[in-house]
Amino acid sequence: MAIITNVSTQKQKKRYNIFLDGQYAFSVSENILIKKRLFKGTNLTDEQIAEIKQAELDQRTLNLAQDFLSYQMRTVNEVCIYLRQKGVSETAIKVAIADLKKLKLLDDQNYVKLYVNNNLQIGKEGPNSIRHKLLNKGVDNKLIENVLSSYDNIDWVDPGIRLVKSMSNKLGKLSTKAIIQKTKLKLMQHGFSSDQLDLVIEQLDLSNNSDEQLEALIKEGIKAYKKYAQEPDFKRNQKIRRYLFTHGFDSTEIDQFLDGQIIDFNSLEDY
Template sequence: MPTTPEGGRVTAITPQRRTPDRLNIFLDGAYAFSLSTALVADEGLAPQQELSAAGVAALLAADTFSKATDAAIRLLAVRPRSERELRDRLRRKEYTPDAIAAALEKVRGWGYLDDIEFARFWVAQREAHRPRGQRLLRYELAQKGVDGDVIIATIAEAEIDETAAALALARARLHTYRGLDPVVVRRRLGAFLARRGYGYDVIGPTLGTLLGELYDLNDGLAAGDH
């Protein structure tokens, strides 16, 4: 763990060459630490100012909080995230627990972090781009740390038609099994739908409908014979 610099007199404040929005702080003629330009301005930090050890620690904590908040905003700009997901990402960036907690509170207060809205986003995106059964959706949201009651309410609110979605997925997949024995096709399609989170109460009727439409039990796949 890096040690916190002792206090001293600010003798110089210079911009960093590679990071223009950060400033190098020199105490008693030697480089001590760096801070964001915004924080230096907010704190009114200037040469000849005396800083105690406690004052230095407070500045560094505020700077870490600012960096953690900026990182959280960048992550949320890519896509909505659950609170657990965002916390885990910030931990991997090695921000302190206090900085992470403060950053999460900040973005939550801005309305950028909301597990209910995240769950709605996740379900809508899955339905639009990668449909799957409710069982798998529940598992995915639980892995993201979303509360169980929120998961149940969100999926119920979405009114997902599992039968229609499973049938569409199976239809799109069917061409890869062209010419195979119907028993093999049934087994493979069933396994595919199960991996997508559908239960047998959906898989069974879906396979019955699809194979009833497209197969002649003696000759195999009859698609294209219409």
């Protein structure tokens, strides 16, 4: 049995030093001081002292987690990783997580809902990309699937359109077919399904007008000519044809270019 002989304030706000039998014993927060009624003259058993120290540790862990959460929402796994990095024991982490859930400061299901809704409103990611990112944050896959399954393919059109518009300047002068191919590839890379990317394509006018298509043909045709200029004429034209076809131009357009209807072949060396 020990008796509290003195309680003094620390320089740190709402922190107190506890003295037992005239000797410094430990420090506590104001919350623990009041909760455990640690006043001068109070008698404490060894078991009570151990409980107070554990309660103080739990409170410090909770404060640490709350500070981490004050900057942005986190998943349970992210908070656990952060606390481990701070050297907190698994027992204290378990208590803190339970307290945070009771305080409704930690809720993975709500986190996923807000994460998905935010992407639908201002983001550019498809559901597969979102699933991957949430799994990396330690969210349970079943929870993710439950939330994602509540949305239809049409709900992902706006994020897809935002993604495509953000890359429009990078498409350059390409054939309509090449633009659509690159657009679909970009959408797939960002987690959109084939059905979803088809819906996005339907909402966008990705076709070039005749002038843009002609400009794209000239640009790629000149590039192909320079690449194969040293080849014999027949072989050169075969390779140019193959090059233009893989870049999305149809047979009629390619024939017109090779026949010199688009640009005089004799003048290509000047480009």
